[in-house]
Amino acid sequence: MYPFKLVVVDLETTGNSPRKGEKIIQISAVIIENGKITDQFTSFVSPGKSIPPFIEELTGINDEMVSGAPMFDEIAPKILEILDNGVFVAHNVTFDLSFLQAELEEAGYNPFAGPAFDTVELAKIAMPSADSFKLTELSNTLSLSHVRPHQADSDAYVTAEILLHFIQELHGLPLVTLEKLRTLSVHLKSDLSLLFDEIVSQKQRHVEDLEFGLEVYRGIALRTKSDPGSCSDSFHEIEFDITKSMEKHVSSYEKRNVQIQMMNEVKESFAEGKHLVIEAGTGVGKSLGYLWPSLHFAKQSGERVVISTFTTQLQEQLLQKEIKLLETISPFTFQTVLLKGKNHYINLFKFEQSLREEDPQYDVILTKMQILVWLTGTETGDVDELNLTSGGQLFWNRLRHDGWHLPHSKDPWVTKDFYLNARKRAQTADIIITNHSMLLSDIINHGNLIPAFDYLVIDEAHHLEKSARQHLGIVLDYLSIKFTTSQLGTLEQNQLFERLSSLMNAYEIESNRHLFEIDALVHQFYQDLEEAMSVLANVFVKHAKKRTGAQKIQLRISDEMKKSRNWQPVHMAMERVISGMKTIEREFQDILDSIKKKKIKLKDSEKALVEEFYSFLVEWDDLHQHFRTVFLKEMTDYVLWLDGDTRSLPNSLIIQAQPVAVARNLKEELFTKKKSIVLTSATLTVSESFHYFLNEVGLNTEEIKQLKLSSPFDYAGSATLFIPNDVPEIQQVSNEEYIESISSHLIGVAEATKGRMLILFTSYDMLRKTYELMKESGLLEDYILMAQGITSGSRTRLTKNFQRFDKAILFGTSSFWEGVDIPGEDLSCLALVRLPFSPPDEPVIQAKSELLKAQGKNPFSAHSLPEAIIRFKQGVGRLIRRSSDRGVIIVYDRRIKTTRYGNAFIESIPSMNVKEGDLYDLIELIEDWL
Template sequence: MISQKMVVVDLETTGNSPKKGDRIIQLSAVTIENGKIMSQYTTFINPEITIPTFIEELTGINDEMVEGAPSFEEIAPIVLEIMDGAVFVAHNVDFDLGFLQSELEEAGYNGFYGPKVDTVELAKISYPTAESYKLTELADRFTLSHDRPHQADSDAYVTALLLLHFIEVLSKLPLVTLETLQPLAKYLKSDLELLLQWIVDKNRMHIDELPETIEIYRGIALKKKEEQLDASLPSDDIVYPSNDTNKEKLLQHAFENFERRHSQFQMMDAVYDAFSCKEHLIVEAGTGVGKSLGYLIPALYYSKAMKIPVVISTYTVQLQEQLLQKEVKQLQEMTDFPFHVVLLKGRNHYLNLFKFEQSLREEESQFDVVLTKMQILVWLTVTNSGDIDELNLTSGGMLFWNRIKHDGWHLQKEKDPWISRDFYLHARKQSNRADLIITNHSMLLTDLIAETNLLPSYQQVIIDEGHHLEKAARKHFGKLIDYISVKFTTGQLGNLDQKQLYYKLETLLEKYHVKYDLHSFELDMMIVEFYRELDECLNLLASTFLKHAKKRRDVQKIQLRLTDEIMSERAWQPVLIATERVYSQMKGIENAISDRLDQIKKEDVKLEDQEKTLVEELYSFLKDWSQLKEQLQLVFIKGQEEQVIWIEGDLRSLPTSLVIQSQPISVGESLQERLFSKIESAVITSATLTVQSSFDYLLKEVGLSQEKIKQLQLPSPFQYEKNSTLYIPNDLPEIQSVSVIEYVEAISAHLIAIAQATKGRMLVLFTAYDMLRKTHELMKDSGLLDDYVLMAQGISSGSRTKLTKNFQRFDKAILFGTNSFWEGVDIPGEDLSCLIMVRLPFSPPNEPINQSKCDRLKIEGKNAFSAYSLPEAVIRFKQGVGRLIRRSSDRGIVIVFDQRIISTRYGRAFLQSIPSMPVRKGNLEELLQWIEEWL
């Protein structure tokens, strides 16, 4: 196919819909022949309509630039000549080709009906682990020159380079992988099957030897496991650095321009001493201390000296990846002895190779499933871990993953032909020989309550991002039932007519003449009745929720705490009765399916491989079914003491948005009993653990007393006094004294003026999404920031990471965030020079956990505000301030719009808990003058 002419096209248009009158304003076509770029044709096109402001901002193309350009009718013959006999290629091909077809037909020409190739599909298959498949981000990944994104000539040329690169990548895949990919590709949206056929034919002509790193097993190519050498050494060979000079020499190996940090040495010694003395330790290490190496170095030395593993638990995947990709590599450069670090996650993070192998034998035409199979086939040639977190799957791909994820062995483990290559077992085996085991809070907590230990035996643990431990434990010891998951889990079974798992099981039983108790007709009727009752139950729940939610119609997303008062209402009784019926039916269906599976085992049926995977899938399904059944019982029927139960949902999309949660009000006792009392030493660390220099709040939350833990507070070494200032405008209204709209108008006016003074580079943090959305709309519609890029969480597309990266790309940018943006966002240097907090981050008073904790404290005779609400808000405030200064050379301004920070007595708690910096107060005019001087 590559010997055929390929034309890579990119269009800039006035909008997304030619049917609504949108037109092309620029076209570029790059011609490729025999694998080489031969020519490029580019032209502006006069659309004969005004170019919208948004398009002008995005592309840089304005009305003046297209005024003297040809119309599309004039260039249509040139375009058709270029595309004659070619393969049409574009990044998101259906958009460009569809738009071009429309313009050609409008001009009186026949459209293009040759083969088409989508480089988005090609990218997803060639690089299944890429963070993003946007053109600009792919160009960045492969360091391709892309100086004018969203202009057709630059976009088309970069797309052409990417096309050639992806073809080269695919050409290097093992022939067996290509031969499996090629027939799958016929179900994709573009004609990649033709491209893959050409690559297969070419590779068959000269079959190269497989690389040493690849093996073929049961017809699938995969990367060989990297067996680690035994890195244990006698304890005499490894001595922990005893003084600052030795530590400095150690660090010099990793940092050419090492900046001496005494606080980092203090942390190393404190961690090593805590392990040696079998004590618990809590360390607040401010930004710039070098926290990660501050615990990794002593953990490694202790592990090697004592020949036992140390577990490191984090809350976020980002920190896990950072530890592996950055700090562990630095450790390897610093030390002169080998060591072994393993990342270990829960079983369902890993691919079940046997299930995946059998899925390849199924005829499947659903796009997301086919694409995911193709991505996994390519991924298997590069992955060491088999961990889903490496993959970038579509939402439909995630549903398919639920079928092929690891879920243990329900038949004889030894009969799994992939046992020798099993990713989960490999990770477990590696962890048994590891010096350091990196995991997450969820896995750590699962291990505490699991019947069989998931982590190797350990006595020392480091809990990084420790301010999230209580939250993670509440979530983990709680229950969650959501409408989408309920429908997905139960929908997998199906009745006989739907021909899903139940139908396949009955067909299998009939084939081998397996006898069972409940007749298939009776079970089929039970399943049909169950689906009817389940829908009725969910609809009843939605209508009861809506009845109470109507009282708060000003907000779309509602959380309703199920108090004893609500659950004793007459209106609640039908929900309870319906849930009991659903539970009873689930129990009966579970028993019937279990009986059938037991009979297969009992009669020792000799199953074929594909039948084995069906039985494994049924056992996995039954596990999810049973878990859902127990959750329904615990939340609605039995109830649990000391739990808070609530329903949340979006009033615009009921019942599909319904989520029911149950969480313990307090987890301190459970953590003390299950974790801290069972191990010798736990180190809890984070950059934000104290309130007014006291660890008291956090220690109470996780069940530790002041007497049972050593404490160390290490302030940031950065010069906040010199490099930052906190400003409080005094001419904004108190939010309680005006309507939300009035408040939004007031802060928007301030934000616009500040943005113009700072030239953007602003991160604006909100505590409520509704206010973020209204402020973003008002600022965008004002017309005063037309040359600024405004990005907002939940409005602009992309994850937090993608939004942050995009924010850093533009000179004049404003980023609006809430919730997760208060922490974990790292924007160093001049990319961020102004941080604005709209409100002090108190949790909403009607938030269920907040309500329950406050009610409990009041019953205990304590002040709920000072004991819980205030310290929780202060820690979050500290996290927000921490977004500004990320490096010693950073400079910036913190602006707090909330007057309570100076007008209330408790406001001092916020100011006294952050690094010392100048605090200024004044009106907007004074603020703008001061900003101008500062910057």
């Protein structure tokens, strides 16, 4: 396998930095020779100091375990003997190697001087579609036994197994792929080029046939696409009991009458060509409740049905879980296609050309390597399958599909194109799964993106109005503006302009202006853009100063403000930017048209450049039009605002514009044009009524059938809602007093529940202050406190980490109010710090309030209250995810009891026990209940 000895090392330490006096508490080294694990050395190490509680909770290693262990200098000779003539391997090698080097140096030994492999880096290349490159997640994905995560012996051994797995996977890749990977690997951070050299050498000595299902085209190996064809089997109406089949194929399946009722209603609505709205509580089985009747109707009528979800993750879940189940149990065959916007798909021609460019930038190299491996496995060419770095995402912007600007025939990859294949498959599909963004794009583009359809299911429908506002709106953020415009470059930079000028010189193509004049225009534009954004930031800062204490603020820009003297510098600066953009776009468009007219036989790399430049001009024109709309036009029926953080201007500046209401757009472009639309979600009603939701999306209660299906779970027996009476009213004290009060209350609750607690906030500022007070109290040293925006990691990662620890408390805001699924005993207590009303000074809320007042309505009862109730229902829904779950919900905001509208919140959630009392009553309840 590999001619050298591989030594896989893992360390457990008292902290992250040896410079700050942190020490090793356990070390393990696994030796691999000739492709097999041959030995393992493990030892606890005395750190000469106490092990912090967090490290003890994380690793399970305590002071007692290391009390009789050797000091590091006693085992250093043994470590160096093991490492001698070996390759140092670790999962995140920078940490383990640098820590070991520091300990060796302190003990008076020479540092390790051999090569090093990083298995995180290797995982990104060999397994580019992994959800996570963390050791625990990788071992779960590969079904490897990982007995004691965060103990060095277990971590080192599983890292060794993962290393061997990846080496085997790489050996299985086509030689043409491996040769490209070897060339690129010299720019990696660890010494993996040694591994690629060896694998390629071995592969060249034993040339094998290409694996079945793979092909090599223009020097790139990729999976052969299966012909979509069509499911031509004729549909016969047969007696088929879906619930009996589910009982047979799904372990622990419980027949739910509410799910059967939902299936029947969806089937009837499609058959009668009517719209239907369904609120399906947790546990109804909503996805199958609409999928099965949609599928049955599609096969019976020959009409395709489109399913739209809120996120691409939900799309994947439907395809991988529910659709796979229906493929198993359905008495007839069917075809389902997941369809996304073309920007999700790779342009293979652009990728082929990028491989010929020498760009040593790390993220670019790593992404190219990931894509080369991914192409041998992907059948979709969809970027959502790839786990890219943030730098990789930027590089993807160059490779993504945006149609063709030159004739199809000039793209040698057109027969292999993933986007065209997805479109072709969609034409013959019974069910098309897409997302709200794609659905709304299709509406705006008059049906050019999704094959014609008349029957539609909108899942997570409570997001439809917000999605439509965002989709019909404009977002311009400073960093994206800089990224887009900087791709053009000047004649001195190796960017698009310089590359195009070389092509023009090669074929003697002339432009209307001399190239140095265009270069001067570009230089002037960059200067004007910087100045305009600086002027905009100054206006923002002036208004921000009026809001003492706030750093992240929103500033609404009204049409009146645009006419004021304060705005004049912005208007004038932006006029120069917009004028410059128009001139530059015209000059380059003329150059590209000249190249087209000349009918030159371009080389492939030159064709790819012209294609890339056309793509760039599309982005440039979009940006130009958005600038014109926002800064030079009156934006009637729109709300315009700036977001920013005063500590990092202009970098943090975001310019946003959204329509105040989208009801008319949705009614005219969607509901009147489709025969039957089913809208569903777990949270659509307020006090048993769909009125608020339907009004937001442009429907009234008379023109749509409504169905509310309550959760089959026994909330009365599994959940209690508790309202503390020993905390102050939120509006009668300062923010600081309120935070202090709930922090001490939450500490008492956390000790009673032993963690297992999710605390939901409506503002990040309140979350941060509460987290800091609870952490600094010193009363929760045995607990792991994790907070959104403070503890690193995505929502998914934070949720997973929360489930891993026994005594964990999770602090969340915004996105944590929905979509977080923590079943079982991992979550026993849900605390809502305040009722989730949107801040009244939010630009969209302000504009909506003004519109409602103009219509003679009360903004609070017509919008603020129902919106908060729906969000409250989503928050409460985090606790009970399975029929066996139990828990306590604490609502600290006493307005739920003390105001006239408070009861509307309680009436809108499933019926459960509601109690009121002080902290001692609550602790007693928790001890009895849990």
